[in-house]
Amino acid sequence: MKATARAHPIQGLVKYHGMRDEELRFPYHDSISLCTAPSNTTTTAAFDPDRDEDHYVVDGEVVDGHGADRIRSVVDEVRERAGFDYRVRLESENSFPTNIGLGSSSSGFAAAALACVEAAGLDLSLPEVSTIARRGSSSAARAVTGGFSDLHAGMNDEDCRSERLDAPADFADDVRIVVGEVPAYKETEAAHEEAADSHMFDARLAHVQDQLVEMRDAVREGDFHRVFETAEHDSLSLAATTMTGPAGWVYWQPDTLEIFETVRDLREDDDVPVYFSTDTGATVYVNTTAEHADEVEAAVADCGVDTEVWEVGGPARVVDDESDALF
Structure with a gap:
């Protein structure tokens, strides 16, 4: 039960600001972005029924505290949808500088969500995966669908998901x-x-x-x-x-x-x-x-x-x- 996924970070074009629900990360309004390449995050996730606890590593550093809580919000949603409670090993690497305004949380949670979904054997569309990534970061929903994408505001997963905009x-x-x-x-x-x-x-x-x-x-x-x-x-x-x-x-x-x-x-x-x-x-x-x-x-x-x-x-x-x- 192991998979690797890659996602590009986003540049906000019309950016969201503030959240109606901080746990589920429902933004106050829609937002639009474009993904930037070749900058990317690569994430490998493996669920293991014999593992005792989750293990998260980003750019070679073990993640704990609030950072681990954010990753766990994505992983827990995958576990719930898959119907199991196996612990996960998740490791992630960024190809670009992080925490300077280049959207590393967007690509990070997008890659984590897709890697976990694939490792869990779930058959989900990218807009469906975007609702899982959103639990880590609202901008990650748009990194899932890529290109020019639009995250719709809402108070449930049917409404608050990302879709790709048609661009020539x-x-x-x-x-x-x-x-x-x-x-x-x-x-x-x-x-x-x-x-x-x-x-x-x-x-x-x-x-x-x-x-x-x-x-x-x-x-x-x-x-x-x-x-x-x-x-x-x-x-x-x-x-x-x-x-x-x-x-x-x-x-x-x-x-x-x-x-x-x-x-x-x-x-x-x-x-x-x-x-x-x-x-x-x-x-x-x-x-x-x-x-x-x-x-x-x-x-x-x-x-x-x-x-x-x-x-x-x-x-x-x-x-x-x-x-x-x-x-």
Whole structure:
């Protein structure tokens, strides 16, 4: 009862903020993202009736405390659906820097959910798997279905699941994401917990509905400018909400702001199709096209940060090659 799965992290395009139910991770509103490749998380899970306790390892470190509780919420749901209570050994590795705003929890819980589902012998669709991954992180639901995906809000698993948005293949293939890595630690969960306490939160709930409508239509039309201009505006809206909560979260760093200005200069002075986006972190996603990726990467690197160039990634998948298993 062993399986390995791989998933790509997400870049939030219209991001969720705050949860109606913290245990089941039902968000207040829908959210849309794209997966980024080749960045990925690989997870191997094995259920063993002779094992006495669960064992979780991420990037070579044993996970305990709250981190283990989050993984267990995914594993327990799989055990319940499978009708057994076997303990699990689960090991995970990330191919990219974690905890700097690059969505490692999304790919981590997506890969964990799919690996556990496969190891348990469950026959589930990816949207069904997304409801299990959501218990670890709401963003993980969208990492399960991949590409451009939409997580619907709801108060049950029938409603609150992710579905893939239809995007023209030539549009998705042309997107490039230049990552400007700004390695500042961030605490996403705490920001979600206090989201509703911001005086800007109600305004965001009202405004985000227009953002969602705009984004869905722009993705289906393959309209690069509308998709990523909307994502840029949504990033600013999200930051306004986090910064006006009780803790006054400010994730951005001087390098973050320098990248913002570089992007705007490229767009306004050089007519380059480029837009910035951030999730809850200081690292910046700089969205452009294949034609301009080298030029944009050079400009972002001139800000003194490490860079990567990524593409739109697909859904979580089972890895059949035994050589990719982590144990």
